[in-house]
Amino acid sequence: MSKMLLVTHSNDFQQGVKKRAIKREVIVGPTAIRFVTIAIVAILLLVYLTQSTANASRSIKVRESSDQKSQYQEVEKRLEDEKTRLESLNQINSQTDKTQMEPVSQVEHLNIK
Numbered sequence: 001m002s003k004m005l006l007v008t009h010s011n012d013f014q015q016g017v018k019k020r021a022i023k024r025e026v027i028v029g030p031t032a033i034r035f036v037t038i039a040i041v042a043i044l045l046l047v048y049l050t051q052s053t054a055n056a057s058r059s060i061k062v063r064e065s066s067d068q069k070s071q072y073q074e075v076e077k078r079l080e081d082e083k084t085r086l087e088s089l090n091q092i093n094s095q096t097d098k099t100q101m102e103p104v105s106q107v108e109h110l111n112i113k
Helices: 030-098
Strands: none
Touching: none
């Protein structure tokens, strides 16, 4: 039978001693630094874009609300004017009913020659 050979990074070949097959060290070279830098920049850009989009949509909602408010104010002003006009017409009608007008029996015209 053949035995399995485990190649380790330690110089210890004693049996019964725990050996590590994977190094615990992390080597950071120029390629890894570039990758990490690009990843950080991409994450920051993504955060910036989401915040700017959220702010833009919020400002659109505020603008729509202010436009709607101004429209409601215009309608309110128009309705108040209409109310005032109708009240004055009602007042005029009630005053004409109170006055006793006499019918004209004979009309005299002035003829200038």
